[in-house]
Amino acid sequence: MKDVDISIIDPDDRVLDIGEYNASVMFCPFCYPEYIDFGGRTTIGFGTDIYGNTVQVHECPVCFQKSHHHIGDIHSYEIYKNFKSLGLLKSQQLTNPKTKEPKQ
Numbered sequence: 001m002k003d004v005d006i007s008i009i010d011p012d013d014r015v016l017d018i019g020e021y022n023a024s025v026m027f028c029p030f031c032y033p034e035y036i037d038f039g040g041r042t043t044i045g046f047g048t049d050i051y052g053n054t055v056q057v058h059e060c061p062v063c064f065q066k067s068h069h070h071i072g073d074i075h076s077y078e079i080y081k082n083f084k085s086l087g088l089l090k091s092q093q094l095t096n097p098k099t100k101e102p103k104q
């Protein structure tokens, strides 16, 4: 079932590398059982999975692995745009918090 059509996502907000499927949605499957809460700030964009579903892509702030989950409604995108406009996304930080090196 396609809940949200990818066409509503601005091309600037789309990513090709969607990483691993994350059934747990809001915490990092790579860091499990350590609990890394994704919240909304770790979203790096949106894409489509092999089934054509629109997915939300997160990058873990600890291990930097990418993972994705389906988005059920437009609110996920609205929240992302709101965070982005406020400069709150992790991906908008100028330095990698782990290495303190400037981001590429």
Ligand SMILES: [Zn+2]
Pocket: 028, 029, 030, 031, 036, 060, 061, 062, 063, 064, 065
């Ligand atoms: Zn992680």
